Amino acid sequence: MTDGPFRNAALSSRWKRYGQDLISDAASPEERTIQACHSMIGDVDMKAFSPLFNELKGHAERAQMDLDPVTVIETIFDGHPPSPVADALQRHLSANLRDQLSPERALDQGLASIAQEWIDTTKNRLDEECIRARDHGDMSSDDYHKGIERNRETFAAIKASDLCNALATGNRGAFRKATEKKAGVDEGPDE
Structure with missing residues (x-):
């Protein structure tokens, strides 16, 4: 992955996609929240x-x-x-x-x-990645401010209970389906 503000960060591809979503106006707050949850669960060795x-x-x-x-x-x-x-x-x-x-x-x-500690720690870690991306020129000043604000909003929207359920059930793919893009041309918005 070569796009996005976290392209030079030592992060998984899931987190790099989250970085793209932070600065993209095309990603909704719900999509960012689901991507963050998916990335967090992806960091856990469920086995x-x-x-x-x-x-x-x-x-x-x-x-x-x-x-x-x-x-x-x-x-x-x-x-x-x-x-x-x-x-x-x-x-x-x-x-x-x-x-x-x-x-x-x-x-x-x-x-x-x-779960709550994990949410807080991860939010802070991604704030630091935004700072690093801005300092290295991978993120403009405007994108930095947008990214920090959206990161705060995203992690405030995460329900600790959703992460608890995914951990308790061992469901590594708890958020995967929601992160998949619609593939067909006949696919429209969910009703």
């Missing part, structure tokens, strides 16, 4: 995260209470590959368990917390 989450969920649904639930949870995490999303979930889940929440509630709240 590694899903077995971890399923084991945590299975453990949380058990009726038996553990004397030290944090140690049990740490053991589960130790049996799976680390990742930024898994590490964040471990931090939040452990903190929730220390606050004496039930395992199910601790997991649900932990997932919701990491």
